[in-house]
Amino acid sequence: MKRKVIPVLIGLLLIVLILAGAAGVFLFQRYSGSKEEADLNAYFGLNGSQEVAIVWNQELTEEKGLLQDERCYLKLDTVHEMLNERFYVDHNEKLLLYTLPEETVQIGIGEQTADGYTAAVEQNGDVWLALDYVKQYSDFNYALYTEPNRVVLTTNWDTLQSAELKKNTALRVRGGVKSEVLQNLEKGTKVTVLEEMENWDQVQTQDGYIGYVRKKHLTDPAEETPVKDTGYVEPDYTGNLRDHKIDLAWHQVTVESANSTFPGVMSGVTGVNVISPTWYSLYDNTGVVDGIASPSYVQQAHALGLEVWALIDDFTHREDNGVDPQEILSYTSKRTAIIEVLMSEADRCGFDGINVDFEKVTEDGSQDYIQFIRELSVACRQKGLVLSVDNYVPHNYNAHYKWAEQGVMADYVIIMGYDEHWGGSEVAGSVASLGYVTEGIERMTQEVPSEKVINAVPLYTRIWTTAEDGTVKSRAVGIQSAYDYMNKNQATATWDNSVGQNYVEFETSDGTVQIWLEDEQSLEAKINVMKEHNLGGIAAWKLGFDDGRKNIWGVISGFAAE
Template sequence: MIRRLIPIMVALVLIAVVIVFSAATGLLQKYSHSTEKADLNEYFGLEEENEAAVLLDNAYSDEKAIIENDRYYISYSMVKDKLNDNFYFDSNEKLLLYTTPTETIRADSGSNEFIERNDTVYLALDYVKKYTNLEYNAYDTPNHLEIKYKWGTVNRADVTKNTQVRLAPDTKSPVLTEAASGDVVEVLDSQDAWTQVKSADGYLGYMENKMLDNYREEQENPVMNVADMVFPSQTRDSKICLGWHQVTNEAANGTLTDVMAQTLGVNVISPTWFSLSDNEGHISSIASASYVQQAHEMGLEVWGLADNFNPETDTYEVLSYTSKRAVLIQELIGKAGELQLDGINVDFENLSTETGDHFAQFIRELSIPCRERGIVLSVDNYVPKEYTEHYNRATQGKFADYVIIMGYDEHYAGSKESGSVASVDFVRDGIEQTLKDVPAEKVINAIPFYTRIWKETAKTQAELEQDSTYTMNVTSEAVGMAAAEKLIADHGVTAQWDDMAAQNYAEFQLDNALVKIWLEDEASIDVKMQLIKNNNLAGVACWKLGFEKSSVWEVIQKYL
């Protein structure tokens, strides 16, 4: 009997052993750490052998670096957006430029400081580093770069035992890299059992909290190999009171005495003399040396205005070529020297988005001969809006002497609805937004000496069916202060103060039209000048001389 039971007992023991072994194996698999390696090419998004992932701001960029001849190249857009926006690439003439206060440094395609691959421009990282405070570490198998250009307080911890950095906060997650006891990792985020880290070899992943100790904050030591550029400025010690003199032909230069007759405290006059005349960078001029001499005798500085209003020219075409910008700059500087101008006022308007980078480089390059010759460089700008960001006021604020806000045209000739030319909120916002990019001692706010006479007529049913966004047809005419007040008086209307606009407002019926007028007068100018004083701006500019009442000058001078 016993002999019969022995095989059964053996079988049961074997079954028990199998069960225990299976359970133990299951527990081991459940609680043990996976040794599976992550697919690092997939992790970094690498597809080509000469690509390298780029770690910036503790995140991997979608853009990859390129490795050629043992040099790392990163995209021009990455350099501009993240590292140093002072670089400029001329895609027409294949030049990479870097402009300082005293020179423009050039690298051509034969220098290997940049390459073009698949319609993308890449800059050599070691070349960028020559002009930028940054540091980088390069790793292989697979290729990845960590670029550091910001410094501050960081959280760090010490690795206490040899362990792994994993793709996800799970012991079964694939291993990205190994971490040795004594390594220091940067702590990005902490959870209950896991910490997100940046490893010593440039991986972003997770480590178990029990493998970390000595959590701490540390102050990073910034790289300071490249000194900040210093821009000697031609700004004046006194406040600027600039009047624009609209000169439409050579004969109009003879009106200087007339437009200055009723002014008070004007110390700069800016005649509209120069205009881009063709697509090669040449300018037309109606300037007068005798005008400059007369202005100087009156104690005025003369800042000749250069515009891009000629409809036969293409501003993008001119500014996107380094050689054409050189022609434009040479002619402007030549005229300034010939006429003994004190300054140049750049008034390039309606620039397309794609022209913005080229315009910024034009200002950089123009600033060098202006600085060398003591010529004041001022640049006119719209009130900052999202659609004018490409004017790059921050660059202007560095390289130019003055940035002038054209604090008007809130509502303009093409507006679909009536409104103020320069309400107080519009002007205030223009100043506040500009001061985010430009120091107050370089900011001049321009005020209007004109208003618009608006006429509203009801749309027909057919017009409403075509476009019902606005219910009225609107036309307008720009007039000076006295003309606007006379029109109101002639129709027996008394203007009332509009708190929202901070202007006197009047309306009346004329035939089948409703006339609306937001006046620019002593009261509205007073409010705008308060904003200029309260923000300690460099001064005021006025468009245009001859449109004002003489009484507004006392208001202006009260705040300068």
């Protein structure tokens, strides 16, 4: 009997051992870590030996760099987005430029630096900048690694969470033991913890890998503030900001002989400390500047204690000569020619500043325009001239004027706080309602220091007429002319608090007339907003529109007098 039982028991034992072995194999396969290595080129999205992955502040980006001569190059757009917007490429004359407070440094595309490497190369229709060159003028650190090619860029020095590995472990593509291995990390390796989860934490290694490790293999994360050691010193672009409030009035001068009207338009005007005559304009696409400035005009203004900021525009000859600001400003040689003319004229006439009124800049021409402002700022800084720049009321659709960069380079950024409704408007409305002006000031002072912001007010309004068929037309008139027209029609205006203006509406044989009046009361309301935001000045368009209503100037000067 025993002889029969023993084989059965042995068989059962073998079956148990086989089942246990199978279960062990199953459990081992299920719960043991995979040793399969990830395809690192695929992980970093690399195609070809020249591509470089970019890890920027704990993020593996979709953008790629270029490896050439053992150096890393980034596209100009990538440099602008991640590192420094101030680099400018002249595609016409094949130049790379960077503007410092006292000079604009330039080097040819494909030209070698004094250190023996190429600062910028052109490839596949793009311009690529060497990170070594970019770093000379920018606040960041970088480390370049190969096999696979990747560059780690650091521009953010905020506090982060760091931890160390308590044992040797694998960094995996995803959380879970079956995910492919990116790196095998040694005990004591320091990592940045990007996201904590129940069993796995997402981390970044110093050399740019972002993946997952077991939570139990990490020390508790602790806050750490990185030591910033880029070696970069921010340039001081301080120019010629005045130590008092600006009270500016524009004088529209269309022909040279009109300079003689200066004494007349200034009669009865009080409080103004800057006058800006419209003297210069881009004449044609070669970069020629048309000018009608008068040294005697400057002398007369100085005798009255006024500074003169000569205005240059981009629209006076636009229709006749086909002036295209982008065509002009996209050439370094043409920008230089314009600036040289203005500086020569400053020597000849003795004026105190330049007022740039370029109103035809397109989004495509944005970089060329702001580079002109940068280069002009260098010349003005060297010669002691005030640089001011006129802008539409800021909105998303005109953000390509780059107000923040203007605020760095220029002394004053002027909001032309009007034309909420203009001659081409299909509906009648205020030229400058209080809400419209307030929004413009609030938006601009988010990007430009308030002491550099000047808000311009209109000394005109529009008389709107809506015909029976719904056709709307308007004409711009001075302040007193609007009141005279209202009084002629025996109409009375009432204050409309919603727009911060006196409003009048009446019927005529031509249709319904509407006027949102600019006057002492509406200007006072705007000035109160300007005081609340501690702006650097007030401006008025334009001399002569006061129509003899000289008490207007007392209201305007009340802002600058405080």
